[in-house]
Amino acid sequence: MGPPPPRASARFPDAPPTVGRGLRSPDAPPGVPPRSPDAQPGVPPQPTHRPAARGAGAPAETASETTTRLRPVPAHPTGRPGPTPPAPPGPRPDHGGPRGAAPAAGPGEPRRGGAPDPALSWSAPMAPGGAPGPGRATVVSFGEPEGYDEHARPRPLGRRSRSQTVAAAACLVLGAGLITGAATGGWLADGSEGPAARNGFTAAGALWHNVPVDQLFPPALQGKGAGPGNADRTWTRIAVAPDSGCKGAFDPLLRKVLDPVGCARLLRATYTDATQSHVTTVGLLFTEADAAGMSALARRFDTERLDRRTDLMPLPYAAKGTAAAGFGPGQRASWAISVLTDAPVVVYAVTGWADGRTVDPPQPAGDAMESGAGTGPAQAGLGHEAQGLADRIERGLRKKAGTATERPS
Structure with missing residues (x-):
């Protein structure tokens, strides 16, 4: 004689349990539903209400009832990802489409509802000759450090104002003149034996x-x-x-x-x-x-x-x-x-x-x-x-x- 048949709740997950209903732990606070006697420890209790099994003549599943599965990334012989398959047709959520439908990713946009595109990774392979692969981000922009001018207004560092440039040029000219004059004075004071x-x-x-x-x-x-x-x-x-x-x-x-x-x-x-x-x-x-x-x-x-x-x-x-x-x-x-x-x-x-x-x-x-x-x-x-x-x-x-x-x- 074979093993006994499984419980109805195991054979039909959507059906409500038929036994153990009404059991409550003496320490459970008010408002907590009773626990089934065959429930395993650490497993959250099943909801007391389950939708009835869909029988013959029931309406088809709607988009809100369907779970969108993630698309696997196909392998490519060259190590590069293949072209991104188009998203399932349907309106985008921001255009009044049904809730739960995944929007299609536009050109250059990261994928939504799925794994990130490997082509946008820093470790994506390079094309022959050192050129970046298709879709790889190659432009990096860094912010310029800021300083403050004489009126306490922020300005990018590394740029000189007109007055600073003029002052620097004047200092350069004066410094060169002083050095030349000092050299000439030293030459005369030392009693140079030049031809003149x-x-x-x-x-x-x-x-x-x-x-x-x-x-x-x-x-x-x-x-x-x-x-x-x-x-x-x-x-x-x-x-x-x-x-x-x-x-x-x-x-x-x-x-x-x-x-x-x-x-x-x-x-x-x-x-x-x-x-x-x-x-x-x-x-x-x-x-x-x-x-x-x-x-x-x-x-x-x-x-x-x-x-x-x-x-x-x-x-x-x-x-x-x-x-x-x-x-x-x-x-x-x-x-x-x-x-x-x-x-x-x-x-x-x-x-x-x-x-x-x-x-x-x-x-x-x-x-x-x-x-x-x-x-x-x-x-x-x-x-x-x-x-x-x-x-x-x-x-x-x-x-x-x-x-x-x-x-x-």
Whole structure:
């Protein structure tokens, strides 16, 4: 005899159970339906109401009663997915179609109600030559980082405003100019031995016999703003000494200081002011030294302040029959000495009273020109006389040296 037939509920799942109805657990809360005695633990209870089995003459199933099954992805010999089969015909849900119908996926849209399209995966194979396969996403867009401008408004980073660009360009130009100027200044300060510098130095050393005396010592000189309180001055040349050596032209101590640079030639001239109250001798000592020797002498004068020592004053040139006839060593009131480094020349000037009075003590031009100086030379403006004449003779010498180095056009 065979096994007993299964329960009606097992043979007909849609039929309601016929036994065990009304059983309730004593611990079940109110409102929970009774559980069948043959129900397995952990399995949720079946609903108490099931639709009746569809019999003959029953209406056909509707779309709401039909469950749409997922379509399997067919394998492809090349590893690529085949063409996507069209979705079942029917209206899309957003167009009033029956609820539960799956809409058809449009071109480029992800599949709905099914597995994702493998062609849109990052691991999708590439076509020969490195081109992406059909349907593969190849464009990736990243957002730009944002910053803020001077008005606290957001702006993309990496972009400069017009003002920032102009400021950056100005800084670049100024920086290049400063670097070029520093390099040029360093070249000049270091006493470069370039061809132009050597030619200018040599040309300046030959000016004493290549340039007329009226160009080295003009008959009249204008000193605009050269007097006390920036007053104008006018000087007239009254005597010119013949060019000579340096024997007897300097006090012994000053001669000793100048010995290292030698003496090639000495030129001197004496001037008087418009009132003929002051007389000033200007001298140009052309040395035998090179640029290094002149630089060493200039450093010594600057370091030891030799231009301010009263025992290192130059001697005047007293020409007979002129306003400077009585201008001797005792009449020296103020003086100035300048050692050039771009020319083998020492420029000096010494001034005093035209009436032959003595001055004790004399005062260097730099001290006599200071504001508030109360000495006799300072009150009379003799420091301005010596410094003003020395400056203008030096400027003329530098101008002639620069002209001599220019090539004819």
